[in-house]
Amino acid sequence: DAGVTQSPTHLIKTRGQQVTLRCSPKSGHDTVSWYQQALGQGPQFIFQYYEEEERQRGNFPDRFSGHQFPNYSSELNVNALLLGDSALYLCASSPAPGQGPYEQYFGPGTRLTVT
Amino acid sequence: AQSVAQPEDQVNVAEGNPLTVKCTYSVSGNPYLFWYVQYPNRGLQFLLKYITGDNLVKGSYGFEAEFNKSQTSFHLKKPSALVSDSALYFCAVRFPSGFQKLVFGTGTRLLVSP
Numbered sequence: 001d002a003g004v005t006q007s008p009t010h011l012i013k014t015r016g017q018q019v020t021l022r023c024s025p026k027s028g029h030d031t032v033s034w035y036q037q038a039l040g041q042g043p044q045f046i047f048q049y050y051e052e053e054e055r056q057r058g059n060f061p062d063r064f065s066g067h068q069f070p071n072y073s074s075e076l077n078v079n080a081l082l083l084g085d086s087a088l089y090l091c092a093s094s095p096a097p098g099q100g101p102y103e104q105y106f107g108p109g110t111r112l113t114v115t
Numbered sequence: 116a117q118s119v120a121q122p123e124d125q126v127n128v129a130e131g132n133p134l135t136v137k138c139t140y141s142v143s144g145n146p147y148l149f150w151y152v153q154y155p156n157r158g159l160q161f162l163l164k165y166i167t168g169d170n171l172v173k174g175s176y177g178f179e180a181e182f183n184k185s186q187t188s189f190h191l192k193k194p195s196a197l198v199s200d201s202a203l204y205f206c207a208v209r210f211p212s213g214f215q216k217l218v219f220g221t222g223t224r225l226l227v228s229p
Contacts, residue, residue, distance in 0.1 A: 004158070033215065042119075042205055042219035043159070056214040090158055097214050101147050101166045104217060106158040 002027060004093050004107035012113045013081050013089040021076040021110045025093030033104060034066060035090040043090055049074050050097060078112075086114045117142045119208050121220035128196045129228050134222045136191040138206030146208045147219065148189040150180055153203040162204075165189060176200070196227045 005024045013019050020082035025032050031050045035043035045058035049068035068074045072093075078085055088111050118141045128134045140146065145180045147166055151159040164176025180191045189206060206220040 006158075031215065033217075035217075035219075040221075042207075042221045043217070045139055045218070048214055048216065050214070056216050058216065087161045092159075092217075094215055099165065102215075103149060103161045104215065105161065106151070108156075108158045111156075 004091055004105050006089075006091050006107040006110050008110060009108070010111045012114075012115060014115055015081055015083060017081050018077065018079045019081060019112060021078075021089050021091075021112070022073065023076070023091030023093075023107060024073045025091075026105045028095065028097050029093035029105070030072045031092070032072065033092045034074070034076045035092065036060070036092055037088040037109070039087070043058045047074070055097075060082060081114045083114050086112060088112075117146070117208055117210075117218045119206050119218055119220035121204075121206055121223045123223050124221075125224045125226060127228065130198050131195050134193050134196045134200070134225065134227070136204050136206075136225060138191065140189065140206075140208045142187075142208050142210070142218075144210065146210055148180075148182065149207040149209075150174065150178070150182060150189075150191050151205045151207060151219075153205065153222075154199050155229050159205065162191070194229045196225075198227050198229055201225055202226045 033048040034046040037043040047057040052068045063079045065077045088109040090109045091107045094104045149161040149164045165182045173179045207217040
């Protein structure tokens with residue numbers, strides 16, 4: 001049973017560029033959440049997708065956007081990259097809301113470096 | 116607003132000794148509480164959760180956590196530490212209803228010496 005997978009593992013971008021990160025949820029999960037973990041910090045919630053719609057959003061600017069596909073996989077897009085966007089981006093999956101107090105399963109993350 | 120505090124940046128313990136990693140939270144109502152562990156260059160691995168019921172929750176790798184509602188705490192414990200337990204530990208909280216945003220603490224680095 002494959003867990004949560006993310007691609008790419010590492011990414012180096014230049015300030016002002018755009019980036020797309022990808023995530024495939026654990027088998028049987030249909031809810032995907034994205035988190036940003038800056039160096040030395042705890043993960044910060046970006047947004048959550050369920051049934052191809054953004055259901056909840058954290059305190060992140062509109063430069064951060066996402067998408068969920070019919071197969072439940074998801075993308076995180078960041079436009080106009082800033083140096084401060086350098087972080088580990090974590091994807092987490094879980095069963096649908098209302099199905100119980102399930103924990104979220106995290107992928108290995110994508111390390112984004114903005115130069 | 117929901118918040119989670121992990122008052123210790125680092126905890127040092129000798130192998131074989133008991134360990135405690137502290138967590139307090141500030142959330143109204145009855146939140147769900149979680150502990151995750153992160154090894155270098157890895158994502159987060161789920162250790163255990165408290166939903167309701169018995170205040171002592173047992174999880175993976177011999178870890179357990181004690182929920183204390185009056186002190187709004189959820190401390191992680193292990194009776195006998197292993198060198199391989201050395202990692203970064205995160206406490207997290209979420210509301211029981213609606214969607215599943217997790218609010219994390221800043222993390223505590225656990226160093227277990229041989």
